[in-house]
Amino acid sequence: MQPASEANQRIARISAHLHPPNLQMEESAGLRRANCRAKGAAPGFKVAILGAAGGIGQPLALLMKINPLVSVLHLYDVVNTPGVTADISHMDTGAVVRGFLGQPQLEEALVGMDLVIIPAGVPRKPGMTRDDLFKINAGIVRTLCEGIAKSCPKAIVNLISNPVNSTVPIAAEVFKKAGTYDPKRLLGVTTLDVVRANTFVAEVLGLDPREVDVPVVGGHAGVTILPLLSQVKPPCSFTPPEIDYLTSRIQNGGTEVVEAKAGAGSATLSMAYASVKFADACLRGLRGDAGIVECAFVASQVTELPFFASKVRLGRTGAEEVLPLGPLNEYERAGLEKAKQELAESIQKGVSFIKK
Ligand SMILES: NC(=O)C1=CN([C@@H]2O[C@H](COP(=O)(O)OP(=O)(O)OC[C@H]3O[C@@H](n4cnc5c(N)ncnc54)[C@H](O)[C@@H]3O)[C@@H](O)[C@H]2O)C=CC1
Numbered sequence: 001m002q003p004a005s006e007a008n009q010r011i012a013r014i015s016a017h018l019h020p021p022n023l024q025m026e027e028s029a030g031l032r033r034a035n036c037r038a039k040g041a042a043p044g045f046k047v048a049i050l051g052a053a054g055g056i057g058q059p060l061a062l063l064m065k066i067n068p069l070v071s072v073l074h075l076y077d078v079v080n081t082p083g084v085t086a087d088i089s090h091m092d093t094g095a096v097v098r099g100f101l102g103q104p105q106l107e108e109a110l111v112g113m114d115l116v117i118i119p120a121g122v123p124r125k126p127g128m129t130r131d132d133l134f135k136i137n138a139g140i141v142r143t144l145c146e147g148i149a150k151s152c153p154k155a156i157v158n159l160i161s162n163p164v165n166s167t168v169p170i171a172a173e174v175f176k177k178a179g180t181y182d183p184k185r186l187l188g189v190t191t192l193d194v195v196r197a198n199t200f201v202a203e204v205l206g207l208d209p210r211e212v213d214v215p216v217v218g219g220h221a222g223v224t225i226l227p228l229l230s231q232v233k234p235p236c237s238f239t240p241p242e243i244d245y246l247t248s249r250i251q252n253g254g255t256e257v258v259e260a261k262a263g264a265g266s267a268t269l270s271m272a273y274a275s276v277k278f279a280d281a282c283l284r285g286l287r288g289d290a291g292i293v294e295c296a297f298v299a300s301q302v303t304e305l306p307f308f309a310s311k312v313r314l315g316r317t318g319a320e321e322v323l324p325l326g327p328l329n330e331y332e333r334a335g336l337e338k339a340k341q342e343l344a345e346s347i348q349k350g351v352s353f354i355k356k
Pocket residue numbers: 050051052053054055056057076077078079119120121122123124133137140143144159160161162163164189190191192193220265266267268271
């Protein structure tokens with residue numbers, strides 16, 4: 001048997017690791033948390049959420065806490081992480097949850113992470129475009145990516161903060177500057193466009209949305225969101241009015257939610273769902289599962305643009321293969337030209353923000 005003092009020291013060490021001092025709760029008399037028999041985290045992936053106390057961050061944290069592939073979940077924000085962390089840490093699922101508050105704790109939040117998900121930043125209000133968020137969100141994304149370059153340069157990054165068409169190029173430039181850029185590991189999250197497309201197409205066809213798969217390529221704003229309705233699975237055909245209706249509804253899905261929320265933000269719940277769907281696919285890829293394909297906004301040679309959203313094959317090192325667009329019909333080719341014009345400007349805006 002170990003001497004009592006040695007065992008107590010070991011427990012104190014583990015407890016300090018599990019509960020950083022700033023987020024430790026008041027402990028009442030009787031059995032203190034320091035005396036619990038915690039053994040630390042089970043095998044699995046370490047995931048950080050930056051912006052974890054926000055509208056997307058909170059349900060995203062909840063869903064990642066349920067994910068059996070996650071062993072450690074770090075919740076970082078500039079406000080309210082102690083409460084969110086205390087709340088989520090009581091869920092009886094496997095992942096160990098730790099909270100981090102404010103810029104001085106950013107690096108600590110990121111050390112050792114396999115996957116970093118970034119929903120930090122301001123959302124739209126009615127009348128705004130995603131590009132109107134650039135002024136505030138560009139700087140937030142730069143700071144967070146500088147932290148990633150320092151503390152977990154090999155992590156896969158899932159970037160949610162808008163405007164995604166510009167924030168992904170910003171992140172790439174930050175990583176290039178730091179000498180850590182690996183295009184396979186930087187993925188802009190466009191899954192919500194696919195989730196919406198599957199839902200709306202299923203409604204029109206009278207199918208179960210879980211049976212429908214619509215590739216959505218291009219980017220994540222207005223006309224850059226390009227659903228490829230000619231490639232829907234299961235194979236089907238649409239009338240011209242159905243194509244116009246579906247394309248417009250998918251491209252304006254975000255605005256539909258912004259207007260319905262009437263000033264209280266943009267999509268959070270469907271986005272948390274979409275983000276977890278994508279993060280889970282990334283983790284299964286990291287684990288070595290074969291045949292995992294999702295749409296994402298990545299560095300690409302599929303068009304002449306340096307970044308483009310399309311189907312990618314996820315594996316142990318991230319987006320291991322960017323798949324070709326496949327055959328497009330005339331309607332989609334016209335949409336692609338429009339998408340590319342707007343995308344080129346948004347990408348350049350992001351690059352210049354760091355290079356200026
Ligand atoms: N890629 C996509 O499909 C989607 C992207 N979004 C975008 O996601 C972002 C977040 O949206 P919501 O969660 O609704 O906003 P929110 O305002 O509810 O939450 C954002 C959180 O970020 C935090 N934050 C701000 N500055 C930070 C910093 N420097 N470091 C860490 N955290 C910081 C805030 O404290 C807040 O808790 C927005 O930019 C929104 O446009 C939203 C929906 C879909």
